[in-house]
Amino acid sequence: MYRSAAKRLLPYSYFSVKHCLQTSRLPITTPRLRFRFLSSTTSDSPFPNGFNTNTNTTTSSSSTQTDEFHNPSDSGASRRTPPRANYEEEQARVLAASLLHVARLGWTEAAMIAGARDVGVSPSIVGAFSQKEGALVEYFMDECLKKLIDAIDSGELQLQDLVPSERIAKLVRYRLELQAPYISKWPQALSIQAQPSNFTTSFKQRAMLVDEFWHAVSDEGNGVDWYLKRTVLGGIYSTTEIYMLTDNSPDFNDTWVFLNERVRDAFDLKKTFQEVKYFAEAVGAGVGGSFQGFMKKGC
Amino acid sequence: MAFRVVGRRLLRSKLLPMFTPASTLHSHATSFGFKEVNEEEKSQLVGNVFTKVASNYDIMNDLMSGGLHRLWKDRLVSKLSPFPGMKHLDVAGGTGDVAFRILETINSVNRRAIEDTLEDDLQRETQIYVCDINPNMLDVGKKRAQQRGLGDQGSLIWVEGDAEKLNFEDDSMDGYTIAFGIRNVTHIEKVLAEAYRILKKGGRFLCLELSHVEAPVFKQLYDYYSFSVIPVVGELVAGDRDSYQYLVESVRRFPPQEVFASMIADAGFQKVEYENLVGGVVAIHSGVKF
Numbered sequence: 001m002y003r004s005a006a007k008r009l010l011p012y013s014y015f016s017v018k019h020c021l022q023t024s025r026l027p028i029t030t031p032r033l034r035f036r037f038l039s040s041t042t043s044d045s046p047f048p049n050g051f052n053t054n055t056n057t058t059t060s061s062s063s064t065q066t067d068e069f070h071n072p073s074d075s076g077a078s079r080r081t082p083p084r085a086n087y088e089e090e091q092a093r094v095l096a097a098s099l100l101h102v103a104r105l106g107w108t109e110a111a112m113i114a115g116a117r118d119v120g121v122s123p124s125i126v127g128a129f130s131q132k133e134g135a136l137v138e139y140f141m142d143e144c145l146k147k148l149i150d151a152i153d154s155g156e157l158q159l160q161d162l163v164p165s166e167r168i169a170k171l172v173r174y175r176l177e178l179q180a181p182y183i184s185k186w187p188q189a190l191s192i193q194a195q196p197s198n199f200t201t202s203f204k205q206r207a208m209l210v211d212e213f214w215h216a217v218s219d220e221g222n223g224v225d226w227y228l229k230r231t232v233l234g235g236i237y238s239t240t241e242i243y244m245l246t247d248n249s250p251d252f253n254d255t256w257v258f259l260n261e262r263v264r265d266a267f268d269l270k271k272t273f274q275e276v277k278y279f280a281e282a283v284g285a286g287v288g289g290s291f292q293g294f295m296k297k298g299c
Numbered sequence: 300m301a302f303r304v305v306g307r308r309l310l311r312s313k314l315l316p317m318f319t320p321a322s323t324l325h326s327h328a329t330s331f332g333f334k335e336v337n338e339e340e341k342s343q344l345v346g347n348v349f350t351k352v353a354s355n356y357d358i359m360n361d362l363m364s365g366g367l368h369r370l371w372k373d374r375l376v377s378k379l380s381p382f383p384g385m386k387h388l389d390v391a392g393g394t395g396d397v398a399f400r401i402l403e404t405i406n407s408v409n410r411r412a413i414e415d416t417l418e419d420d421l422q423r424e425t426q427i428y429v430c431d432i433n434p435n436m437l438d439v440g441k442k443r444a445q446q447r448g449l450g451d452q453g454s455l456i457w458v459e460g461d462a463e464k465l466n467f468e469d470d471s472m473d474g475y476t477i478a479f480g481i482r483n484v485t486h487i488e489k490v491l492a493e494a495y496r497i498l499k500k501g502g503r504f505l506c507l508e509l510s511h512v513e514a515p516v517f518k519q520l521y522d523y524y525s526f527s528v529i530p531v532v533g534e535l536v537a538g539d540r541d542s543y544q545y546l547v548e549s550v551r552r553f554p555p556q557e558v559f560a561s562m563i564a565d566a567g568f569q570k571v572e573y574e575n576l577v578g579g580v581v582a583i584h585s586g587v588k589f
Contacts, residue, residue, distance in 0.1 A: 121501035
């Protein structure tokens with residue numbers, strides 16, 4: 001985890017942040033850079049116990065890099081900077097512990113209170129989280145994205161042997177499997193994400209997720225095509241996510257069948273579009289030809 | 300109004316030490332409303348004020364704020380998000396307004412919905428300490444607790460004590476609230492340091508206090524209301540003009556939102572935030588200890 005975050009951060013830490021600030025509202029023709037911004041911002045926060053690292057050197061170098069970047073702007077406030085990081089750290093620790101209680105208590109304050117007790121922090125801290133339950137769901141989404149990126153980077157998914165449609169199906173499946181343990185409480189998480197106060201964050205997180213899917217398929221489209229592809233994939237991901245909620249088949253087999261069909265549909269649709277385009281060109285040429293012929297006759 | 304404050308500030312910072320060198324050797328001058336008094340005197344004067352107003356405290360709060368103080372306190376408690384098993388200290392909360400709200404939130408159906416036997420045990424561990432320097436205010440609170448049927452639950456503990464020297468152990472509380480109280484203390488820094496000391500890691504500090512209004516027209520209206528209406532109402536209803544004159548003056552002497560926020564941060568708290576209510580008539584400051 002640290003490895004990938006640091007790798008992404010090191011060569012681009014300055015450029016990517018600057019770039020993102022400037023172009024966040026423009027059509028993103030260089031989505032890779034935008035994504036690097038995400039990893040550089042989240043790389044400071046700690047990870048749940050599952051993520052042990054043995055490459056501490058890269059981590060420290062990445063953090064010094066960030067410090068260098070920040071120093072000129074807030075050297076005056078440097079006295080207050082370390083505590084703030086500390087708070088973020090504690091919040092992440094509490095949220096990581098809270099996830100263990102979600103299956104029983106749901107995405108609730110009660111789960112976060114239990115989580116805080118587990119890590120020896122006063123449950124009072126839950127009141128300081130800006131979005132309450134929203135913070136927990138947001139944290140979970142971020143963690144899942146990190147796991148997905150790690151899986152892609154480590155080659156664990158063996159994507160290189162697959163054709164694009166299979167790659168997408170595999171990636172979406174891997175991501176959805178990460179939330180399988182929470183499936184009974186996932187409708188609640190969806191409703192939390194849909195609340196107006198959380199919606200911007202959750203929408204952004206989903207957009208990043210879809211971005212990451214397409215990167216892994218090595219798709220570097222641009223313009224309208226870029227948006228279209230992401231919208232379609234976003235649709236596939238969301239419908240499959242909903243389908244999964246009511247799927248009682250062992251290991252969610254029905255869900256994966258459903259997913260494969262939707263991906264196939266999408267790729268068929270792409271073909272259909274091309275066919276329509278060719279057909280339209282042919283018709284255009286035909287009509288144009290006969291029109292020209294008509295005009296000639298008229299003369 | 301602004302000139303008066305500036306004038307007073309100059310007086311305090313420059314002139315006063317020249318005229319009264321002897322007194323500054325032993326104690327520092329502090330403010331009691333717009334008056335300059337010795338530190339020892341201030342606590343006594345504040346004590347007198349609250350002894351006088353204790354009996355009419357609630358009715359005056361309702362009259363002066365138009366009932367809004369109830370909503371402000373509700374907001375404070377909702378920001379605190381109390382939980383079963385909480386150990387909480389409410390300072391300067393003699394009449395129990397904030398403490399009752401916290402207890403009721405914890406007891407509410409909302410929490411009960413979670414069918415968990417553990418919760419019930421925790422419920423019994425809930426302890427809310429109400430600390431006030433003034434025994435008269437505490438008596439009002441105790442009486443109201445009896446009326447509300449909260450008196451014999453054992454969750455409310457009434458303590459007479461000084462916010463600058465709390466009688467609690469380090470790292471013993473989950474939450475600390477002070478509503479309309481910190482303005483009356485002699486050393487705000489000491490109170491903040493004490494709050495920091497007694498809170499557990501992750502514990503939260505919340506302060507509800509009358510603060511400064513900046514919006515142009517509203518500010519003039521508010522000043523007129525404060526200086527012309529409140530003392531008169533105080534005289535008519537409570538028969539005590541001076542105490543309410545002190546009240547509005549002390550609000551003007553209290554540090555503005557940003558300054559107070561930085562004082563909280565200096566005491567060691569993190570994630571220091573504040574929220575203005577009614578355009579800054581009151582502000583809720585909060586911080587987390589780590």
